Amino acid sequence: MADEPIITFDHVVKEFQRRGSKTPFRALDDISLSIAPGEIFGVIGYSGAGKSTLVRMINALEKPTSGSVVVMGTDMTRLKERQLRETRRSIGMVFQQFNLFSTRTAAQNIAYPLELDRWRQDYLERRVAKLLEFVGLTEQADKYPAQLSGGQKQRVGIARALATNPRILLADEATSALDPETTGEVLQLLKRANEQLGVTIVLITHQMDVVRQIADRVAVVSDGRIVETGPVYDVFAAPHDPVTRRFIATSVSGLPDEACIERLRGDWPGRIISVLVRQKDVPARDGHGAVPASGQDVSALIARHGVHSSLIYGGMDTVQGSAIGALTYGFDETEAALGPFLEDLRRTNDIIDFGTAAAPRRESHAQAGESGERKETK
Numbered sequence: 001m002a003d004e005p006i007i008t009f010d011h012v013v014k015e016f017q018r019r020g021s022k023t024p025f026r027a028l029d030d031i032s033l034s035i036a037p038g039e040i041f042g043v044i045g046y047s048g049a050g051k052s053t054l055v056r057m058i059n060a061l062e063k064p065t066s067g068s069v070v071v072m073g074t075d076m077t078r079l080k081e082r083q084l085r086e087t088r089r090s091i092g093m094v095f096q097q098f099n100l101f102s103t104r105t106a107a108q109n110i111a112y113p114l115e116l117d118r119w120r121q122d123y124l125e126r127r128v129a130k131l132l133e134f135v136g137l138t139e140q141a142d143k144y145p146a147q148l149s150g151g152q153k154q155r156v157g158i159a160r161a162l163a164t165n166p167r168i169l170l171a172d173e174a175t176s177a178l179d180p181e182t183t184g185e186v187l188q189l190l191k192r193a194n195e196q197l198g199v200t201i202v203l204i205t206h207q208m209d210v211v212r213q214i215a216d217r218v219a220v221v222s223d224g225r226i227v228e229t230g231p232v233y234d235v236f237a238a239p240h241d242p243v244t245r246r247f248i249a250t251s252v253s254g255l256p257d258e259a260c261i262e263r264l265r266g267d268w269p270g271r272i273i274s275v276l277v278r279q280k281d282v283p284a285r286d287g288h289g290a291v292p293a294s295g296q297d298v299s300a301l302i303a304r305h306g307v308h309s310s311l312i313y314g315g316m317d318t319v320q321g322s323a324i325g326a327l328t329y330g331f332d333e334t335e336a337a338l339g340p341f342l343e344d345l346r347r348t349n350d351i352i353d354f355g356t357a358a359a360p361r362r363e364s365h366a367q368a369g370e371s372g373e374r375k376e377t378k
């Protein structure tokens with residue numbers, strides 16, 4: 001069946017025995033997730049959260065203490081070493097430090113897995129040429145890793161991982177050693193591999209921006225547990241775990257931080273209000289109702305109430321094709337004149353009211369969706 005998951009974790013626990021400690025350390029605690037074929041699935045977490053342990057279970061470099069990991073219909077915990085080698089051939093891996101052979105050229109690095117697979121030389125050469133073209137490195141075929149930039153090295157790493165036509169690509173912090181521009185290029189290459197070759201990608205990262213740029217769904221891992229999971233837009237638009245909110249704050253622009261508000265108060269004596277922008281409703285993750293869109297009718301409300309306003313701060317990002325962000329307005333009106341407008345504004349928007357310079361408010365520093373009220377879906 002097409003929709004059968006390609007990777008399933010069922011109540012996976014992983015404990016490590018640590019030297020000097022009698023009780024085992026639980027690196028993964030009751031992880032259940034399923035990844036569909038053709039998905040780009042992000043796993044995000046801080047250092048030590050358990051991401052690498054989780055991804056190493058997909059190719060059985062680690063075995064669970066309990067629970068099961070089923071990959072392409074095969075229970076990875078029950079395979080013998082020979083069958084494991086067979087299954088691992090369908091799983092490519094891309095690493096943070098590229099892991100290229102320094103004494104081999106780009107072409108020879110890409111050829112390596114094909115040599116292990118004993119490809120005939122003429123087929124091998126044609127395959128390598130095609131892979132070099134796919135990753136845009138035809139000109140660099142005969143260069144050694146030391147002669148390549150970080151982004152080019154990672155392109156070689158990706159071509160090598162794709163050489164044997166894997167069904168799954170594991171990318172463990174694949175862009176963490178790269179600058180933002182090169183990161184974007186490498187992510188677009190991964191996206192193209194996903195779209196054109198149909199390879200399922202598991203993307204391990206500590207950067208929410210990486211998830212935002214190409215993932216379809218994301219799982220947020222903290223202290224060995226999945227604290228939140230869902231389609232990327234939904235998680236960005238209505239995060240409910242504090243760890244997720246902290247990650248999102250690093251990726252979504254527009255929401256002013258404490259220092260920014262202080263600065264704005266210096267320039268603007270009137271009422272300061274941020275409106276969270278969420279282009280569309282998102283289903284609540286507990287399955288009940290929805291978190292409604294926000295920030296869609298602000299101009300119309302300002303015009304209807306005739307209040308005097310200035311847009312003083314803001315930013316917008318696109319996540320899976322829909323906008324997310326925040327706009328901050330300064331309102332130059334008396335309390336009485338603002339009252340009915342604010343009532344209307346609150347009814348259809350998530351807002352954060354920072355008060356005025358003379359009477360500042362300390363509303364909790366909400367992230368997009370945090371103050372979103374549910375509305376029942378019909």
Ligand SMILES: Nc1ncnc2c1ncn2[C@@H]1O[C@H](COP(=O)(O)OP(=O)(O)OP(=O)(O)O)[C@@H](O)[C@H]1O
Nearest residue numbers: 016017018027045046047048049050051052053054
């Ligand atoms: N072989 C091992 N023996 C003992 N403890 C381990 C072992 N492997 C991992 N751990 C511990 O398990 C926890 C999770 O490690 P893991 O490498 O999976 O985290 P991570 O989220 O990938 O972090 P990072 O991004 O720093 O690699 C850490 O506390 C780590 O010290």
